[in-house]
Amino acid sequence: MNKDIKKSIDSIQVPFQKLDAAIEEGLRASQKQVMPKRKKVMMLLLSSAATFGLIIGSGFISPTMASVLAKVPILESIFTSVGDKGLQVAINDENATSLNETITSNGVSLTIQDVLYDGSRLAFSFVQDKAEEIYPLNIEVNGEVINFSEKMTGEYLQNGQYSGLIQVHPTKPLPNEFDLTVAIHQIGKTEGDWHFETHVIKTNNNSINLTTGQTAELDGISYKVKKFESTTSAVSLHILYEGTVEEIFNEHQVLQLHLLDQEGTIIPMIDASGSGDDESMLYEYVFEPLSEEVTGLTISPFFMPLPKERKEIAATLEENHLPLTISQGEMGDIVVTKIEEENGRYALYFESTSSFPFGSNFEMNQLSVEDTDGNDLIAERGYPTSTGKNKYKLYYNKPKSSGNIILKTIELPYMKLNQEAQITVNVPR
């Protein structure tokens, strides 16, 4: 009968022309949708590292953390080692909830360690017997399902277990205090029911309002600061761009934004999301919390042109012939200065000669390390980490066969920060 059901439903006659017309009309109607039904534009798209898929779901083992892990409790280590500065501050807040609950379903265990909400994101740490994908996450706040984007990071512990951190960025702010329900229905290939509940209180965050209402213009698109707030765990920046989605994202260019301190150093971006309609787009950016030394901030949006063709540049890496300079066209050179062996892997130290500030993970670049057969040698899901202004470190594995190591990059389109498009504010101390 099962097949009969399918067959009988399939026997329904479809008026194809009318159906296509209805679909077109449906699309046309969507263009007329106004607030609050704003079009969501790919969450995380602007997230600094996520832009090029470098960080999503990355599990990155920090060799220095291996020794630290042996000494500190698991949950603190995971927030400290894979969390950003904001989470490291928030986890020590009295309102962070320690749950420590293990749920086993169909033989697969998941331990939820700690849960916190810092006013912009929910974060919880977990431990698995091995790293397996967790999905889908269903999150309810006071009994209502919420929309969100998520980011998972983690690392293997010395005992072979995998410890991870899930960061959830709700599309709407959550209450200061709420009942949280999280339901997971699949881990790796195992379907099951992992369900936990807890009460969450927002961590204390000493909020400072930096500015609101200031306006500037980028390439003919004016923008306004709707919210700019610094807390102990994050910096929140909401900007309303007076441009359509098509003007801001198209096949020629993509809007990006840097937040710089008074020295021109980039404040690392944690998350970005945007929504828009026919007239404007609202972007919500989250950055790492500010250090005590930061006295001024500059908001600097810019367009990143998308190149029409991909021009690859390759160079052979030889330890005895450093520094190695690789040109990236108008955007300056990559200069490899040093290679060091660390715990069976290599750390590649390099810098960019460009005056354009790249982000803390060398975003917008596509540096790869390969063996002569074209195999990717970059340590599992690794990405460059900053060691100074436009200076980075990248781990790669030893090649299986002896032979040359090839660095590859691409010619980057020209980018600059336009001072006229910037808004600068003082940070009250």
Next chain:
Amino acid sequence: MEGWPLFYQNRFKKAQQGDQKAFLQLIECDKEKLYKMAYLYVKNENDALDIVQETITKAYVNMGTVKEERYFSTWLTKILINTALDVLRKNSKIILLKEEMTEKQSPIMGIEEKMDLLQAIEQLEEKYKTVIILRYYKDLPVQQIAEYLNCPEGTVKSNLHRAIQKLKQFYQGGQVNEQGY
């Protein structure tokens, strides 16, 4: 780190960014099924087309909330079913004033009046119709149906069982799988 730029690599992500062509490509495989499912609920062409149209509007506007392409088809089905149920609710308020409603509500069939299976499915109450569509037309596992309907798996299983029993009453052809799931 392959390719440039990553987010332009497939139609799903393009559709999320508002590319209508990519969106149309994405729903190409689903559009027939969408219409047929809508038709099962409202049993007439015009309303079924309206439901598809509204589903497309809602889906296009909310594309950004779908995390991965593999969830897209089920997500779209969920929107369609909710839209269909909304239409039925609105229509029932109007139909209630009409006399033929009582007749519609109690489809008492004589055993000799064998219906074809399609009519039998159309006659099912909405909750049974929904689980039949999700399980046998969209091939979703019980657990996923429970998740999307926000009810326990047991409820899905018992509704499937009852739905099959009802179809069995209406329809005497074909072999009935007693388990139903």
